[in-house]
Amino acid sequence: MNGNVARRVILGLTPWVGAVLLWYAVRWSGFVNPSLIPAPHNVAAKFVELLFQEHLLLDIWASTRRVLLGVIAGIAVAVPVGFVLGWYRGARTFADPMINFFRALPPIALIPLVIVYFGVDEVAKLVILFYASFFAGVIVMYEGVSQITPLYIRVAHTLGASEFEIFRKVIIPLTVPHILTALRVALGVAWATLVASELIAAQRGLGAMIQNASTYFLLDVIYVGIICIGCIALIMDLILRRISARLLVWQERASA
Known part of the structure; x- marks a missing residue:
């Protein structure tokens, strides 16, 4: 062992x-x-300096909070929309072209319009992250749901299950893996979009720190910001993997 x-x-x-x-x-x-x-040991020294002498923890908290709020809001909308699109072929045919049209638009291209409609406060940053999370999540969700085999539902009907029991005991468990995958993808996309969202007059945050450092050519600070974003995103993904492994243990038993 x-x-x-x-x-x-x-x-x-x-x-x-x-x-x-x-x-x-x-x-x-x-x-x-x-x-x-900058050498790795110089970047590490700058990280320690920013951590204890500056406000790096506040920047980390500001960015993490924005990402979590944007992803939670985006996935909360993406899950039901993705389920409807994946479960009903007519809805998918109707909405698929528009979903893919907006999915292809980079969030940074929408910043001028977001500023016009939502200003430069925190809401504008969350709108950018919501946009990125929603379209990343809805694609994963409806592609996954559309591939669920109807065999389980037919078996449940044969055994006399009601529509509500089928939805609660068959459809929801089969949908959970796709929800978790959509959440993981949305988190990755949201962290990748963070710097763009913090272009909107952000005072705190890792993206704002990177942008301010680029103005003064502080390469070691830029490296610290990039590494922090990658590490936090990795930690969140590892946590989600652990949660997924616990929630989906029944899949391993079913396939064993």
Whole structure:
């Protein structure tokens, strides 16, 4: 058991160690001006400085809060819309072209209109994140629901289950995996959209920190912001994976 744990830890750490070594190698190779690539230990020192002497925790909290609110609102709408589109072929035929039209629009292109209609306050930032989360989630949701086999429903009908029992005991459990997948995808898209949302007059947040640092060419601060975004997104995804594994344990038993 301990050997398996050690092996998993080594396998998990190896890509990160390799990335840091590659980072050093590129910096020392001479192909790139070293002043344009801060060393990993300098970035780590800047992280500690920002954490204890500046307001990095406030920036992390501001961005995390925005992402969570945007994703929760987006998924809350995307799940029922995606279910209807996936379950009813007519609804999918009706709405699919429009869904894909708006899905292809990058959120950053909508910033001028968002400012016009929602101003530059917190609501505008949440609208951008809601937009990104909704269209990412609704696509995953309706594609997943549309592929649910009707065999389970026919079996439930044969066993005498009512429509409400079928919905509660068959359809909802089969939909949960797609809801969790939509949530994971929406979280990733929301973090990727964060910097764009914080272009709208943000005073706090990792995206705002990156933009302010770019104005003064503070590359180490930019690296800190980018790494923080990636780490927080990774932690959230790992948490969702654990939750998914617990909620979907019945799938493993059914396939065993």
